[in-house]
Amino acid sequence: MSVVTRGGHLSCADCGKSFKATWGQGPHLCHEPDNTEPEDKPICLDTGVQCPECGKKVRTPQSLEDHMRTHTGDRPFVCKDCGRRFVERSGWRQHMKIHTGEKPYKCQVCEKAFLRSHHLKCHLTTHSAKKEYSCSECGKEFGFKSSLDLHLRTHSSEKPYHCNVCGKSFNTQRNLRVHTKLHTNEKAHQCGDCGLKIGDLGALKIHLRTHTGERPYHCTVCGSRFIRLAHLRNHQRTHTGERPYKCTECDKSFTQSGDLVKHKRIHSGEKPFECPECHRRYTSSGDLGKHRRSHTNLRPYTCQECGKSFRLSGHLKTHMLTHTGEKPYSCPNCLRRFARSHHLSGHVAKCR
Structure with missing residues (x-):
């Protein structure tokens, strides 16, 4: 050769x-x-x-x-402990180490051990101040080119991994793998509160926070708390003013890549998400999900104080203010405070 x-x-x-x-x-x-x-x-x-x-x-x-x-979709390698199936033998072997507790890759600097070699490689960059690869869009630095390439998709909205069943696209192969489990029902994890099936155990744990109200990530500037770390990072941009995702059509910029993707559909007129019940179309899967609850009367968000349930997490958040007494909306003229934004809007129109 x-x-x-x-x-x-x-x-x-x-x-x-x-x-x-x-x-x-x-x-x-x-x-x-x-x-x-x-x-x-x-x-x-x-x-x-x-x-x-x-x-x-x-x-x-x-x-x-x-x-x-x-x-x-063939996954011939099966874990005898938990039943999880794998495409490749190497993935199955790596998974088995989770059950045995084996972590063969050890950092020579701090002696921290890892299950996978690439986890160790990523960890080693924390001991080095120099990160060789930098994003030209937002300046974020990475220790590996592969990490930079993955990050760049958040700016370009590139989603190269496509589901062969429904056509939905994803920016990482892992997200596609998790999604395909919903079609095969392969060891899908079901939420005990609302019945939602989720293909990834980690994603289920995050979803459960919408029912328990747990928000482990908090902003050090204003104290706001969040279910996901990504939500906290997006929120922090409201304090810094950073808007790294820019529309090439109108120069409007956004704090989140998903908002840019949805915004671009305003220019294209694309509404790719259709309700199977009434055929109404939406620009985002989130808007479709909210709409579909109007057909099922599903109310997955429950108040832990009084047991009242809501279709949308935002409605639960607003309802919780009745228990806490918090009034976050203040009139700029008389400083009177309100629990709901539309109450403030009605008041400001009269308060001159």
């Missing part, structure tokens, strides 16, 4: 790429040591084997076979 060129460099016989030493060529070529079949000889990553479904290139026919399962 390689030839020696002038100066002692190694050159890939498939694509001509050259390397200073064999260790440089190693990641470029791949082989299966336990498989001596001719079709599993080392294959050049740049020429590679191409997936007929999505065009992705992988190194070996075996890798292509593993990759094809992401399209077919």
Whole structure:
């Protein structure tokens, strides 16, 4: 697979790429040591084997076979402890370490141990002040180019991973994997309060906070509390004034990438989310979800004080003010305070 060129460099016989030493060529070529079949000889990553479904290139026919399962949904490797299924044997092996408690990757600086090698690599960047890769849009720095590439999708709204069942798109492969479980009902975790099925246990834990009222992330500036860390980070931009997501059509900017995606549909007129009951269409899945509750009368948000239930989390939040006595809306003229924003609006119109 390689030839020696002038100066002692190694050159890939498939694509001509050259390397200073064999260790440089190693990641470029791949082989299966336990498989001596001719079709599993080392294959050049740049020429590679191409997936007929999505065009992705992988190194070996075996890798292509593993990759094809992401399209077919086949998960032949099963965990005997919890029943979770996996596309690849390597993913199954990594998962089994969760049950055994094994953490083989140890930091030589602080001795913290990790389940996966890439978790250790990410951790090591915390010991180094220098982060080599910087986002040209917002200036955020990353220790790995792959992390930067993933982050850049939040600015471009790129969602390259598509569900073959419903066509919904995602910015990471993990989010697609979690989503596909909803179609297969594969070990979907169900909320005991509202019956919602969620494919990821971590996502279920976050969802349960909408019922319990738990908000573990708080803003150090104004004290507001949030269910998700991402929500806190978005909120903090209201204090800093940062709006990194800009519309190329009208120059309007947003604090969240999702708001930019929804805003762009105003220009395009796109309403991709349709209600199966009445066929009314919406620009966002969130708006469709809120609307669908009008057909089911589902009220998943329950007040822990009095037991009253609501269709929307915002309605529960407003209702909670009746228990706390908090009046967050203040009249700029007479300083009278109100629990609801529309009460303030009505008052301000009369208070001159």
